[in-house]
Structures are given as C-alpha cells and as structure tokens.
Amino acid sequence: MANKVLMKGNEAIAEAAIKSGCLHFFGYPITPQTEISEYLAKRMPKVGGLCLQAESEVAAINMVMGAAASGSRVMTSSSSPGISLKSEGISYIAGCDLPCLIVNVQRGGPGLGGIQPSQADYFQATKANGHGDMHVIVLAPSSVQEMATLTSTAFDLADKYRMPAMILADGALGQMMEPVDFDLAAPAASLPEKTWATNGHNGKRKHNVVNSLFMNPAVLEKSVRDRFERYELLKQNEVRFEEMATDDADIVLVAFGITSRICKSAVNAARAKGIKAGLLRPITLYPYPTAKIAELANSAKAFLDVELNMGQMIEDVKLAVNSKKPVEFYGRTGGIMPSPDEILAKIEAINATL
Numbered sequence: 001m002a003n004k005v006l007m008k009g010n011e012a013i014a015e016a017a018i019k020s021g022c023l024h025f026f027g028y029p030i031t032p033q034t035e036i037s038e039y040l041a042k043r044m045p046k047v048g049g050l051c052l053q054a055e056s057e058v059a060a061i062n063m064v065m066g067a068a069a070s071g072s073r074v075m076t077s078s079s080s081p082g083i084s085l086k087s088e089g090i091s092y093i094a095g096c097d098l099p100c101l102i103v104n105v106q107r108g109g110p111g112l113g114g115i116q117p118s119q120a121d122y123f124q125a126t127k128a129n130g131h132g133d134m135h136v137i138v139l140a141p142s143s144v145q146e147m148a149t150l151t152s153t154a155f156d157l158a159d160k161y162r163m164p165a166m167i168l169a170d171g172a173l174g175q176m177m178e179p180v181d182f183d184l185a186a187p188a189a190s191l192p193e194k195t196w197a198t199n200g201h202n203g204k205r206k207h208n209v210v211n212s213l214f215m216n217p218a219v220l221e222k223s224v225r226d227r228f229e230r231y232e233l234l235k236q237n238e239v240r241f242e243e244m245a246t247d248d249a250d251i252v253l254v255a256f257g258i259t260s261r262i263c264k265s266a267v268n269a270a271r272a273k274g275i276k277a278g279l280l281r282p283i284t285l286y287p288y289p290t291a292k293i294a295e296l297a298n299s300a301k302a303f304l305d306v307e308l309n310m311g312q313m314i315e316d317v318k319l320a321v322n323s324k325k326p327v328e329f330y331g332r333t334g335g336i337m338p339s340p341d342e343i344l345a346k347i348e349a350i351n352a353t354l
Contacts, residue, residue: 003181003182003183004179004180004181005179005180005182006177006178006179006180007144007177007178007180008035008144008174008175008176008177009105009141009144009147009169009173009174009175009176009177009178010032010033010034010035010036010039010105010147010174010175011035011036011039012144012145012147012148012151012180013036013077013103013147013148013151013167013169014035014036014039014040014043015039015043015148015180015182016147016148016149016151016152016182016185017040017075017101017151017155018040018043018044018047018049019152019182019185019186019187020073020151020152020155020156020185020187021073021155021187022049022073022074022075022101022155023044023047023048023049023050023072023073023074024049024050024064024067024072024073024074024075025037025040025044025049025050025051025052025074025075025076025077026052026054026059026060026061026063026064026067026074026076027053027054027060027076027077027078028053028054028055028056028057028059028060028078028082029053030078030079030081030082031079031107031115031171032079032105032107032115032117032171032174032175033077033078033079033103033104033105033174035174036077036103036105037051037053037077041053056085057078057082057083057085057086058085058086058088058089060076060078060086061076061085061086061088061089061090061093061102062089062092064076064089064093064100064102065089065092065093065096065098065100067100068093068096068098068099068100069096069098069197069198069210070197070198070199071194071197071198071199073099073101073155073159074100074101075100075101075102075103075155076100076101076102076103077102077103077104077105078102078103078104078105079104079105079106079107079171080104080106080107080108080109080113080118080120080121080124081107081109081111081112081113083102083104083121083124083129084124086102087124087128087129087130087131088130088131089130090102090129090130090136090164091129091130091131091132091134091212092130092212093164094130094132094134094135094136094163094164094227095132095134095212095223096210096211096212097162097163097196097227098162098163098164098210099155099158099159099161099162099163099164099165100158100164100165101151101154101155101158101164101165101166101167102136102164102165102166102167103151103166103167103169104121104125104166104167104168104169105169105170105171105173105174106118106119106120106121106168106169106170106171107170107171107335108120108333108334108335109121113335114334114335115171115335116171116334116335116336117170117171117172117173117258117308117335117337118170118171118308118309118333118335119170119256119257119258119259119307119308119309119312119313120308120309120310120312120333121168122168122285122307122309122312122313123312125138125166125168125285125286126138126285126286126288126316129164129166132224133224133227133228134227135163135231135286136163136164136165136166136286137154137157137158137161137163137164137165137166137234137238137284137286137287138165138166138168138284138285138286139153139154139165139166139167139168139240139283139284139285140167140168140169140256140257140282140283140284140285141167141169141173141257141283142173142256142257142258142260142261142281142283143173143178143261144173144176144177144178144179144180145178145179145180145181145184146283147167147169147173147174147180148180148182148184148185149184149185150167150283151167151185152185152186152187154166154167155187156187156188156191157234157238159191159192159194160191160192161230161233161234162196162230163227163230168257168285169257170257170258170308171335172258172337173257173258196208196210198210231287234287235287238284238287239284239287239288239289239291239292240282240283240284240289241280241281241282241283241284241289241292242260242279242280242281242283243278243279243280243281243292244264244267244278244279244281245267245271245276245277245278245279246278246279246280246296246300247278248276248278248299249276249277249278249296249299249300250275250276250277250300250301250302250351250354251270251275251276251277251278251300251301251302251303251304251347251350251351251354252277252278252279252280252293252296252300252302252303252304253266253267253277253278253279253280253303253304253305253306253343253347254279254280254281254282254293254303254304254305254306254313254317255279255281255305255306255307256281256282256283256285256307256313257308258308258337259306259307259308259337259338260279260281262306262337262338262339262340262343263279263281263306263340263343264279265340266340266341266343266344266347267279269340269341269344270344270347270348270351273348275347275348275351277347278300280292280293280296282313285313288316288320289320290316290319290320291320293317293320293321294320294321294322297320297321297322297324297325298324300325301325301354302325302326302327302328302350302353302354303317303321303325303326303327303328304327304328304329304330304343304346304347304350305317305327305328305329305330306329306330306331306338306343307329307331308331308332308333308337309331309333310331310333311329311331314327314329326350328346328350330342330343330346
C-alpha cells in the first residue's frame with residue numbers, strides 16, 4: 001500500500017527536493033511560496049544541507065549559480081516579481097550551462113498585483129526568463145502529487161541537459177493540501193557524472209572553468225549553437241502531456257496547471273450534454289507539445305485555450321494548430337479562477353458554430 005502524506009503543495013516541493021538529493025537552497029520570502037523556504041529551514045540542517053535566506057532575490061540566484069558550478073543539486077523559489085529580479089542570474093546560469101531548479105509559485109500581476117493564483121508568467125517562463133538566446137525547462141504541475149513528482153523530474157532533466165529547470169505552479173497549488181506519495185517522486189537511478197564541476201581537482205584532472213563571458217564572437221556563437229543542439233534533443237525526447245477524451249473530440253480544450261483541473265469538470269459536463277469535448281494538458285511548457293496539438297488539429301473542429309491570464313499560451317496553441325482550425329480563448333485574471341460552468345458555456349457557444 002502506498003505511504004501517502006497530507007501536505008501543502010509548497011511543502012511537497014520542499015520535501016521532494018530533499019529526497020532528490022538537493023542539499024542547498026537559497027531564497028527570499030514572498031507570498032504565496034514562503035512555506036518552501038520555511039520547510040527547508042527546518043529540514044535541511046537535519047540532512048546535512050544548507051538553507052539560507054539571502055539579502056535579496058538577486059543575491060539568492062547568484063548563490064544558486066555558485067553552488068551549481070560546484071556540482072551541487074541546488075534550488076531557489078520565489079513568486080512572480082521575485083522571479084523577475086532573478087532573471088539576469090538565470091541567464092548567467094544558462095550561459096554557464098549549469099543545472100539548477102527554480103520554482104515559481106505565481107501570483108497576480110503586473111507589479112505587486114495580488115497574492116491570489118495566476119498563470120500570467122507563462123510568457124516569462126517560456127519565452128524570456130533571461131536575456132540572450134536561451135531557454136529553461138518548464139514543468140507545470142496540476143496537483144500536489146505532481147508538485148513533488150515534477151520536482152524530482154526537473155532536477156533529473158536539469159542535470160541531464162545541463163540547464164536550469166523551472167516548476168511553474170501557482171498560488172492555489174502552493175497552498176492546497178492533498179495526499180502525496182513520495183515513492184512516486186524518486187530521482188533517476190543514474191545521471192551523467194559532472195566532470196565539468198569546479199569542485200577541486202587535486203591534480204587528477206584539468207582545471208575546470210565555469211564562465212558565460214566570451215569576448216571572441218565566434219566562440220560565443222559556437223557556445224550558443226551547441227546549447228541549442230541540446231534544446232533540440234530536449235524537444236525530441238522530453239515532451240510530456242496528458243490527454244482526456246481527445247480521440248473523438250470535436251472541441252479540444254488546452255489548459256495547464258490548476259486550470260486543467262477545472263477544464264476536466266467542464267469536459268465531463270459537456271460530454272453529459274452530448275458535446276464531444278476533450279482536453280490536452282501540456283505538462284512540459286518548454287519543450288511544448290506542438291506536434292501533439294498539430295496532430296489533433298487534423299481531427300478536431302475547434303480548440304479552446306483556457307488560462308488564468310489574458311491569453312499567453314494561446315499563441316503556442318495557434319502556432320501548433322497552424323490555422324487549420326479556429327482557436328478560441330477563455331481566461332480570468334486578477335486572481336479569479338473560472339468555474340466549470342463558465343468554461344462549459346464557452347464550449348457550448350463554440351459547439352453552436354460548428
């Protein structure tokens with residue numbers, strides 16, 4: 001029988017990080033993710049790790065860079081405005097080809113906004129989490145169990161592809177409590193040896209240097225191109241998604257994170273009324289399940305993108321659909337989550353046009 005523990009989403013991330021071998025955390029408090037650092041402040045000393053509250057988000061992300069360069073599994077967490085402050089450091093980490101985990105438990109914005117749930121950092125996470133030609137792996141959990149499971153996955157993928165990974169959650173997932181089975185969040189049995197780490201060489205190997213500054217344009221270009229070759233491997237091998245009733249769906253909803261759970265109820269309600277609705281839930285937002293949505297566009301008659309923002313992921317849905325079928329949008333913002341009935345009404349309106 002599974003050994004499940006009732007936990008908040010934030011706490012599940014923190015415990016899963018420890019179980020994944022993370023022994024270093026650097027962060028700065030901001031609602032609604034502060035429980036991550038609070039939990040780790042209690043647990044890290046008991047497992048021989050370090051949890052440090054930095055003087056700012058900028059300081060925290062640069063501490064992450066230093067720990068990652070030494071080969072340590074390291075993480076930081078914040079919420080929307082704090083991630084913005086970390087963006088320069090994230091770019092430096094990507095430019096140094098360092099693995100780490102960044103957690104964003106999103107809140108409403110722009111500006112200070114509010115502390116209620118949001119998905120308005122989709123653009124930031126998937127398109128511009130730092131300056132320059134770079135990406136981070138982005139994983140979007142939809143349950144407290146996935147907050148744990150995808151934390152372990154994120155650490156493994158970051159190490160495998162030598163790049164930062166991000167858990168893109170939201171205030172609802174961070175604060176809700178659900179049962180968690182940590183046996184499902186076990187890290188990979190084996191990972192590549194970090195022969196590049198700056199952790200001392202004792203004369204037994206070459207002197208490693210971690211750096212993102214290249215004054216020779218040709219060397220910088222090669223560095224960027226090599227990185228993008230790894231991004232292509234990521235796209236080929238690591239796309240993750242969940243499908244619900246898409247085989248015969250006329251209307252395919254596309255939603256991630258907490259919104260996908262609401263959409264499942266709306267799909268069931270639509271099916272009960274004889275409307276053939278289905279759901280495609282991206283789990284990896286980068287790399288995005290473009291090929292799967294393109295495949296569904298061959299059979300579905302319309303798509304409905306549902307988000308907790310004014311319409312951000314819809315651009316990726318439209319690119320994948322490639323003008324084959326109409327793509328509609330329904331979203332709420334300001335920390336307000338749509339009800340299943342609201343989404344059902346939108347499904348019914350689309351169905352009436354088919």
